[in-house]
Amino acid sequence: MNRRNMLHALAALMGAGMLKVPSVAAAAQELVITTYGGSWEKFWRDSMIPAFTEASGEAVRLDIGLGRTYTTNLRAAGKENPPYGVLMTNEIYSTVLRKEGFFEKLDLEKVPNYADLYPIATRAADGWAAVGLISPIGIGYRTDMVETPPTKWTDLWDNPEFKGRIGLYNIVNSAGKMFLMLTSKIYGSGITDLDTGFARLAELGQVVQTDFNMSTAMATGEIVVAPFDFGEIARLRNQGLPVDCIIPEEGLMMWDQTFNICVNQPTRDAAYKYLDFVLSPAGQTLLMEEFLVSPVNRKVEVPESLARDVPVSGAAMEQFIDWDWDLMNANAEEIARRWNETFGA
Incomplete structure (x- = not known):
């Protein structure tokens, strides 16, 4: 060797x-x-x-x-x-x-x-x-830019103060998918009634969409109301921004x-x-x-x-809504297409 x-x-x-x-x-x-x-x-x-x-x-x-x-x-x-x-x-x-x-x-x-x-x-x-x-998601809003604070999700449609100043997570984010199902549940026969959900979303008119960070648009005043993580609202409030977040009557996303x-x-x-x-x-x-x-x-x-x-703790933990992720995953491409058409993306 x-x-x-x-x-x-x-x-x-x-x-x-x-x-x-x-x-x-x-x-x-x-x-x-x-x-x-x-x-x-x-x-x-x-x-x-x-x-x-x-x-x-x-x-x-x-x-x-x-x-x-x-x-x-x-x-x-x-x-x-x-x-x-x-x-x-x-x-x-x-x-x-x-x-x-x-x-x-x-x-x-x-x-x-x-x-x-x-x-x-x-x-x-x-x-x-x-x-x-x-991470609970309720309705966050600017306390200094809203005369009538929201109490329920339908206020996004019914309160004229919010028109054109609403923020939404886009359909890539799971919060966008939840908001579609939530709208379908509130105005239709249930969370799977997506036709009704899309029809009512179109009535919101122009919205500001974000992939994840809603805080910038809220801090600049570009939006005054949006689905918002309670923890993120707390961080903004602790930094001195006049904001608050509520548990809507119809339930919570997360x-x-x-x-x-x-x-x-x-x-x-x-x-x-x-x-x-x-x-x-x-x-x-x-x-x-x-x-x-x-x-x-x-x-x-x-x-x-x-x-x-x-x-959100104790009895409030019963306020979360159950979602159908099988439905969202099975129809992801079609849902994304309809969402983008609805909001002109």
Whole structure:
């Protein structure tokens, strides 16, 4: 054996041996969880992961992306080799991936905090997942630019002050889809009566659409009323902007983050520990304090210091409307076309 062949042989032996090194093996078994970028990533790295690791002793690796990215990655990897242990994403994406077999039905014995969740956090997924984060969406408005504050969704049609100064999330955002179903429910036979929904949306006339950030248009006065995340209104108000947000008589929309456990992944026990921690009073309190979201665990009480910023809790958690994401996903292209025609996009 010459020197080159000997070096190659030694390298091969070292490579095989390295797989038995505990630190390398542990890395291969590390729980992979997901979140979004920006302030979400910072919070998970600085607060959520350290708190979970301290409570459980489990190591975690964070993957940053969006629902579309996660969907693509799961499909590319296949059900036998999922890249994630626990996937957090909106229910509109979870619904599709659940039907495709990427998630396991929850073993509730491993999730004791599941029993303490509000019904809104469990009923959509029916035991297959849990909503771990709820951002309620009510009607936000400029208190200094509106004489008659809104009390219900129909005020967007009926109050002449709002004409031409209404903001809406576009149809790419799940809040746009929810608003279409909401309109169909209020004015038609139910959330699936989209023909009536589109007809009534056309009566709103000119609206200001946004992909996600409604705050800029509200801050500049380009709009005076819009479907709005209570937490975002709280941040604007705490910065000195004259705004408020109300719970409409007909019910609330919400941005949800559903937590799903992927099938066939080697960190199943750690995944269940993480899910249970997110749903625990400790995990929910961390999320509430950081993002001003409504805690989904009934044992969490909103402190007086946050009562105005987090007004949706307790009995108000029954005000959320159930949505038909199967309908939205199955007709996504046609719905987008009709929406854009309605608002001249």
